[in-house]
Amino acid sequence: MCGVSNNRCQKKLKDCQACDICKLLDDSYTTPTFAVADLQCAGKPSWGCSGVTTAGKGQLDFDRRFCDDPALLDKFANTLIHESAHHCKAIGGGNITEGGGECSAKSIADECTK
Ligand SMILES: [Zn+2]
Numbered sequence: 828m829c830g831v832s833n834n835r836c837q838k839k840l841k842d843c844q845a846c847d848i849c850k851l852l853d854d855s856y857t858t859p860t861f862a863v864a865d866l867q868c869a870g871k872p873s874w875g876c877s878g879v880t881t882a883g884k885g886q887l888d889f890d891r892r893f894c895d896d897p898a899l900l901d902k903f904a905n906t907l908i909h910e911s912a913h914h915c916k917a918i919g920g921g922n923i924t925e926g927g928g929e930c931s932a933k934s935i936a937d938e939c940t941k
Pocket of ligand 1: 909910913924925932933
C-alpha cells in the first residue's frame with residue numbers, strides 16, 4: 828500500500844482529505860499501543876479504540892483476540908487502518924470520525940481492505 832499513490836486505498840484517503848496512514852504505521856510514529864482483553868470503546872465492545880492520553884498523546888488499544896486467532900487477520904488489518912485513520916488529525920490530516928458517511932473511519936477501512 829505504502830509508496831503507491833494511486834491505489835484505491837490511498838485514493839480514498841486523499842478524497843477524504845484524511846492523511847497518508849503509512850506515516851502512522853511506520854516506526855517513526857510511536858503511539859502507545861495495548862492489547863486489551865474484552866476491549867470496550869465508549870462503553871461498547873470493540874475490536875479497536877483510539878484515544879488520547881491525559882498527556883495529549885495518541886493511544887491505540889486493540890482486542891487481545893487479534894494476538895491469538897490467525898483467522899482474525901483480515902479483521903485486524905481493517906481495524907488497524909480504521910484506528911490509524913482516526914489519528915490523521917495528529918499529523919495534520921483531516922478529522923476522521925465514526926460519522927462522515929463515505930469518509931468515516933469505517934468507510935475508509937472497508938475500502939482499503941475489500
Ligand atoms: Zn472508530
